[in-house]
Amino acid sequence: MLDWDENSEKVSKLSKDLEKAQSLLKLVELREQDLVAKREEFVTLIIEGYYEIIKELITAIMAIDGWKTVSHELLVGYLARFYHREFFSSEIQFIDQLRKIRNDIDYRGIMVNVGYLRRNKQPILDIITKLKQTVQKKLT
Numbered sequence: 001m002l003d004w005d006e007n008s009e010k011v012s013k014l015s016k017d018l019e020k021a022q023s024l025l026k027l028v029e030l031r032e033q034d035l036v037a038k039r040e041e042f043v044t045l046i047i048e049g050y051y052e053i054i055k056e057l058i059t060a061i062m063a064i065d066g067w068k069t070v071s072h073e074l075l076v077g078y079l080a081r082f083y084h085r086e087f088f089s090s091e092i093q094f095i096d097q098l099r100k101i102r103n104d105i106d107y108r109g110i111m112v113n114v115g116y117l118r119r120n121k122q123p124i125l126d127i128i129t130k131l132k133q134t135v136q137k138k139l140t
Contacts, residue, residue: 003077003081004074004077004078004080004081004082005074005077006067008069008071008074010069010070010071010074011067011068011069011071011074012067012068012069013066013067014063014066014067014068015066016063016064016065016066017063017064017066018063018064018139020060020063021060021061021063021064021135021138021139022139024056024057024059024060024063024135025057025060025132025135025136027056028053028056028057028128028132031049031052031053031056032053034049035049035050035053040114040117041114043111043112043113043114043116043117044105044110044111044112046117047098047101047102047105047112047116047117048102048105048106050098050124050128051098051099051101051102052102053128054095054098054124054127054128054131055072055075055099057128057131057132057134057135058075058076058078058079058095058131059075060135061078061079061083061131061134061135061138062075062078064135064138064139065082065138072099072102072103073096073099076092076095076096076099079092079095080092083134086130086134087127087130091123091127091130094120094123094124094127095127098124
């Protein structure tokens with residue numbers, strides 16, 4: 001399981017930043033609109049886009065809580081450590097799988113098979129919905 005290490009040099013404790021969280025929500029909306037317009041043949045970019053949305057939503061949660069990290073692994077670890085009641089371990093593991101796929105896309109140039117998107121689109125959308133609800137609940 002992913003570890004959260006608040007003593008890592010990749011982690012900073014900051015003041016709560018509600019404005020940043022709200023800005024990230026707006027960015028998520030833009031990314032979602034962009035993804036709706038993409039055809040299935042762009043599956044690799046679609047998966048990468050879904051991961052970016054998830055990353056930005058977790059970053060928003062951390063901003064509200066007063067934390068920041070430059071590590072995607074620690075980002076997912078934060079969710080696993082502090083939001084394990086809201087998110088099943090299977091959802092956290094799936095987010096981490098998406099993180100690894102995104103890294104493979106960005107650093108190794110892998111292409112994602114359209115079957116992966118077809119099998120996983122609904123779970124991805126469900127996680128995004130839960131993350132958005134978490135952000136919105138914390139903002140109110």
